Amino acid sequence: MRPSRRAPDELRPVTLERGVVKYAEGSCLVKFGDTHVLVTATLEDRLPPWLKGQGRGWVTAEYGMLPRATSERTRREASAGKQSGRTVEIQRLIGRSLRTIINLEALGERQITVDCDVLQADGGTRTASITGAWVALADCVNWMKARNMVKANVLRDNVAAISCGIYNGTPVLDLDYAEDSEAQTDANFVMTGDGRIIEVQGTAEREPFTQDELLALMALAQKGIARLVDLQKLAVA
Amino acid sequence: MRPSRRAPDELRPVTLERGVVKYAEGSCLVKFGDTHVLVTATLEDRLPPWLKGQGRGWVTAEYGMLPRATSERTRREASAGKQSGRTVEIQRLIGRSLRTIINLEALGERQITVDCDVLQADGGTRTASITGAWVALADCVNWMKARNMVKANVLRDNVAAISCGIYNGTPVLDLDYAEDSEAQTDANFVMTGDGRIIEVQGTAEREPFTQDELLALMALAQKGIARLVDLQKLAVA
Amino acid sequence: MRPSRRAPDELRPVTLERGVVKYAEGSCLVKFGDTHVLVTATLEDRLPPWLKGQGRGWVTAEYGMLPRATSERTRREASAGKQSGRTVEIQRLIGRSLRTIINLEALGERQITVDCDVLQADGGTRTASITGAWVALADCVNWMKARNMVKANVLRDNVAAISCGIYNGTPVLDLDYAEDSEAQTDANFVMTGDGRIIEVQGTAEREPFTQDELLALMALAQKGIARLVDLQKLAVA
């Protein structure tokens, strides 16, 4: 039995609250149970130098955790003077995932920066970030549409993410921290609205795993992500 | 007339919501109008090296702003690799202000770190931070009392803060961003529950000011801080 | 047809040359075609502070590229003052992969640091690094055995890695740079000698991919890694 008494294929309660920061072109407070992430999307008329003059835009992401988002206080990265390897890894994943479903030509020579700041962490912060980021991004694109800044479709599909793992020998969906720290295997899936894979990252935390185990996790992820995509559609409807 | 149509001596709507982060020993989401700051108080059994073995504790503060807390996105300090001069100045002010009303001997050889993270900024983030920090600190001390960790009174008084300024020639209380960016003179006051001064910082933004003008601002501050202290008492009651 | 005229399931010529640095407890110059990585394994009688006194050892990895390992010169990270996100991501992957097949209790309270320095890069530097690192690690463990420093088996299995991708619509094994920069999908696999998965990282470079495509890549990887493990066994025999 899972610590949270959830069924193996049961998500935590998920909410996607829009418009939570008054300045941002798009924003979303996403909650996967006790994991809370504040996401904003910022539109700017500038580009990384290497992209200028190519008629395409860019989407990038930054990720952070408030120091006491965690059970023990984590050192503030701004005060430490550098971002941890974990932070860098996560923000690169978020940016890559979002770019896959964006039509960068349709965006035009502009950059959208997605900031994901974890207010409270209970496992799955990177997957919650990606799921909420899509909502903030959709609102940012709608903000542009309302101002006739884009013509073609900028958003090509939904994107959402979930973690799965093998906990006490059973594949389970949407690991919380209690499960994550005990899981033998941990895999994060990022998928589109039509069920294709954008990114899969499976890691043997203790024992190597088999291809069959990976497939079992992927089946759970398909189901969970379909549900998250439904929630995203409801949120922006 | 003030942009917000407030009377010269009128605070913005202030709320102090406790217990907003489940892990922290104390926490408070403080709102001064559209300025929103998430404050947590973390208790740790460690001290700065220079303080060890003296039978006293320590209170320190860190301050940050989410990148899109502001009208234009601000660069993330963790990614820039350093905290700005403004950030350093503010977190030193918060720490000093809190230490003045803490009985460090009664705290024992422990450190409380207060993290103030601005989710949305509309002027007065440092004064909102100090005002909310007292609530988080009070809850942290209560958490210790409930576990018999302290005997004597750790909190000696309340502490709250407010900014005042001369806007269009009139002294006004609790500047919002629209006023702050236009004010001739800007002063921050940190005071105790009994109306004494912990810190006063008055700055001529354009024209030097007179002693009489400073006294007018101080009178407004006395009034505003008395109101904030009432709200703090209600919040922890 | 592949730019290198290889068959879809054909590795580049792979060599594993041991003992290339006279000071290191283990070392290996690994070549996957034109990708050349110098790997050393260093044994030290010290541990990260958080691991002390637990009767277990640690294996960690660092990764770097010489500035002109690439077609255009890359800025030297030591001179830039920080490691790039890509570097951090890769060295964390190498470290995690090696730890999975090490018996850390048998290692005792010691640390092995594996340094992977790319002398020439033509795609697949992280997978070549992991494959060569196993050889350096094996020699380091043998060095310890020869001195009666360890009793039980420290190495529990082999570990090797390979990248696969969909190039021009066809799943191919062991991407070189020309293929990597054109591939629609790119996946790195880290596996044990018995064919189980330690890490899988699949990324849609342009278009999301299907589960069937992932399985096709995994089948290629199984085959390639089996061959790499054979070469490792030959090398240390």
Added chain:
Amino acid sequence: MRPSRRAPDELRPVTLERGVVKYAEGSCLVKFGDTHVLVTATLEDRLPPWLKGQGRGWVTAEYGMLPRATSERTRREASAGKQSGRTVEIQRLIGRSLRTIINLEALGERQITVDCDVLQADGGTRTASITGAWVALADCVNWMKARNMVKANVLRDNVAAISCGIYNGTPVLDLDYAEDSEAQTDANFVMTGDGRIIEVQGTAEREPFTQDELLALMALAQKGIARLVDLQKLAVA
């Protein structure tokens, strides 16, 4: 009685020596007793990027202490790789104070950088810096006038600064280090030649203070600053 046997309203011996660095457009070695600060003013034909093309100039300040300016050696900030929070706070105060009395339009699109380097510290380094900086600035402006680079008046007024504090229950003027480290309350005042306030920073070091105490300190400051302004006028006459 004060450790230096001065009367409560007595300044330390103050000297302002001009032209001490042969390259600088303006320079001043300022001494407040044993506090010695070397100030230079550098004129440059460049501006911070955000100020270009607005027809206005800029004045900025940097502050530093030689490592052995203090009783115990302080770590060199250049070697530590960052400026301390205290340094940043002080140099921001100096820059703000000077800008208030400069006509930036009359200066034209040029920047004056004021460097304040403490050779020996015995309390009051920031107030000595501001007081000496005005002399260096005045000489720099005279250098420009002699070359017909400015037409209108660039310097609108004098600016000088002094610290006051409550020492053993008595308000005293111009704290030296022995007093500063014992004072209950410490306030720095920056004022113009005509007695108006540019900046006031009052801090309760131990006990909060009352409005009356602040007024007593301000009265002392008025008197001391008037004397400093006289000395500035003598120095540049």
Added chain:
Amino acid sequence: MRPSRRAPDELRPVTLERGVVKYAEGSCLVKFGDTHVLVTATLEDRLPPWLKGQGRGWVTAEYGMLPRATSERTRREASAGKQSGRTVEIQRLIGRSLRTIINLEALGERQITVDCDVLQADGGTRTASITGAWVALADCVNWMKARNMVKANVLRDNVAAISCGIYNGTPVLDLDYAEDSEAQTDANFVMTGDGRIIEVQGTAEREPFTQDELLALMALAQKGIARLVDLQKLAVA
């Protein structure tokens, strides 16, 4: 007798292998006995900002050591976040030495960056670097000539370097690590093909030395460098 049983005026076996990195315009793997340095020369169409528009080019050098090039592992500078003082000193010496024999006008507005990375260190890494760098530089210049990019002679002379020292009271040539760590005096000489001096750096490691001792070391260096220049000519012939 020397630990290596060499005669006092005997070099270690020296080899200069060209073309070892396929991307670089020039490259050389230089070995002085067990000291192995990989040198690349990179040609780029850009210049340091202060040199633009003067019709001249630039040659600069960077130096690094792989962490396990040494008997004990050295911390990776990229991970430490800065280059050591020793590294900076050495790369400045290499750059200065090379520029002396380059006709920067003939090079045109281009920069050649020479990277010297020590794969294995056994004393004399800076002198081996300079000696090998000339070969990489010569190949880079030949690469330009083959493309008609330069007209006049860019290389004005050879440059090579050697260390000498007083070991057990005897002046000896080309110190290895065992000698270097015991030598009373250590001097590095950089000379041209015609025997003139580009740089001499003599250091008393324990006892000051006399002018006669310096002359004895210089005589050895003349002899050794003549031999190195012969080897360079053979290598590029």
Added chain:
Amino acid sequence: MRPSRRAPDELRPVTLERGVVKYAEGSCLVKFGDTHVLVTATLEDRLPPWLKGQGRGWVTAEYGMLPRATSERTRREASAGKQSGRTVEIQRLIGRSLRTIINLEALGERQITVDCDVLQADGGTRTASITGAWVALADCVNWMKARNMVKANVLRDNVAAISCGIYNGTPVLDLDYAEDSEAQTDANFVMTGDGRIIEVQGTAEREPFTQDELLALMALAQKGIARLVDLQKLAVA
């Protein structure tokens, strides 16, 4: 003729003023003409970690230049966040030079840190620093003797330094900035009171130089340093 109209073997006016910083155990304001360096020697009861418990002390040096010590303002290293390569090179040279004439065993397990801060630079700052550092060091050792902290002789000899160069074809002593920027060859000599060499650094700024030219410079240096040592002896007498 030299720009300063000095004879080829003529030093600039040299003064060595002791006791210029009241806190330091030793201090000296050294002037070589318009080059002014403030040197302090700090005694501390601590050692670098790698030296602890060996019964020996340590002498180290740090070097800095005030931003406007130079004709054009130089960026403050504390604000740039790192020391330049030139600074690092110079402070390593000063430290090495001083250690050669110190009996580290007699010093005991203590560290002396010598800070050399250039107030005004007109060429030869490193040689003025070394020459003045000996005086500060001598006073620091006398401070220890007066407190019976050392028994044997700590200072084994004098140490002084001078630069020489070939200017307009003539070897000259003690280059000022006007000469230094035009010299074909530049050599710094550090010598003991008895005329032996501690360090020689000769650099061809434009054309390689011959052994005879080096010897001519060394002869000038011998003469100049003998004079500097006389001045040191007078200063501490």
